[in-house]
Amino acid sequence: MSFKQILGQSQPKKILTNALQNSSVAHAYLFYGQESIGKKKLAITLAKALNCKGSDPLDACDECESCLKIERGVHPDFFFIEPVKSTPTSREAVIKIEPIRELQKKLAYLPYEGKTKVVVVDSADLLNLQAANSFLKTLEEPPSSTVLILISSNPHRLLPTLLSRCQGIQFHRLSSSEIREIIQSQLQEKGESLTESDLDFHTQRSQGSVDRALAEDFEEMETIREQLLEVLEKVSFDRMDIVFAFAKTWAKQTEQLQSVLNELLGLIRDLALYRSGCSQSDIQNRNLSANLIQIAQTRSLKTWLDRFTVVRNTQVALSGNANAQLFLENMLIEFCEAA
Numbered sequence: 001m002s003f004k005q006i007l008g009q010s011q012p013k014k015i016l017t018n019a020l021q022n023s024s025v026a027h028a029y030l031f032y033g034q035e036s037i038g039k040k041k042l043a044i045t046l047a048k049a050l051n052c053k054g055s056d057p058l059d060a061c062d063e064c065e066s067c068l069k070i071e072r073g074v075h076p077d078f079f080f081i082e083p084v085k086s087t088p089t090s091r092e093a094v095i096k097i098e099p100i101r102e103l104q105k106k107l108a109y110l111p112y113e114g115k116t117k118v119v120v121v122d123s124a125d126l127l128n129l130q131a132a133n134s135f136l137k138t139l140e141e142p143p144s145s146t147v148l149i150l151i152s153s154n155p156h157r158l159l160p161t162l163l164s165r166c167q168g169i170q171f172h173r174l175s176s177s178e179i180r181e182i183i184q185s186q187l188q189e190k191g192e193s194l195t196e197s198d199l200d201f202h203t204q205r206s207q208g209s210v211d212r213a214l215a216e217d218f219e220e221m222e223t224i225r226e227q228l229l230e231v232l233e234k235v236s237f238d239r240m241d242i243v244f245a246f247a248k249t250w251a252k253q254t255e256q257l258q259s260v261l262n263e264l265l266g267l268i269r270d271l272a273l274y275r276s277g278c279s280q281s282d283i284q285n286r287n288l289s290a291n292l293i294q295i296a297q298t299r300s301l302k303t304w305l306d307r308f309t310v311v312r313n314t315q316v317a318l319s320g321n322a323n324a325q326l327f328l329e330n331m332l333i334e335f336c337e338a339a
């Protein structure tokens, strides 16, 4: 994609095209902001623009050999590093020192084919300490004709020494109309389409993230939401069977667990909003409103807010190496206590 074709993120695009225009592209950038709002796309486009053989010096043509090679990840001067899981079942992926060392060897040479070597480190906050310290050396003494781009949705987890050596560019959440437009154009490319109301529903549930809007399996998530709502309605000290069944089912689904907990948060958020008498327009799961309105009244606002906090804390604990089943049981027991 070229800068022109990327929808939204007008501020970051402007900063980068100005830098290209003034030949003041920084040695190192940090693109930060929530997941899936265009950081990686813009980083790749900058790599293309810096090496493009087309006529516009301020944008990628997206057609020349160089642009196509970068798109396919086979350009010898374009390096993309991302976290990998050490085993298929590990919950969290990391960037270890080996790929950083490998990269440093390659950066010692001049660009092989293009004008500028570009390194993109996706989810840079997942560099382990050893890898981060090693990468710091590259930031401190940047090789010539090289642009380093770190991408992070959790910049507070980066070493301050890394942060201080990058020019930060903040990416903001996309607006609903931008998301709607992006979903529509991506579906069009695939020759697919959605009805207006399905498009509205996806947009409204996207929370500013395109991947979230597109990745969702409509029917599967619908079933999950209904199950979660039932848990929220029925769980109590008299129904400990719900606690154990829930924990047992979801503890095994490590891939899906965080998104299930996000759904749970969304539902509790809606219940709290209904309980406090907010208008329908703020509700995310509007298609479940009849059920939500009725369940919202069965508990106090404080209970819904307490449960929200419990789920958030569980998410944080589970992003480490906590025992999922134990933490999920604990979460629902705290739900019972909050009732």
Ligand SMILES: [Zn+2]
Pocket: 048, 051, 052, 053, 054, 060, 061, 062, 063, 064, 065, 066, 067, 068
């Ligand atoms: Zn090009």
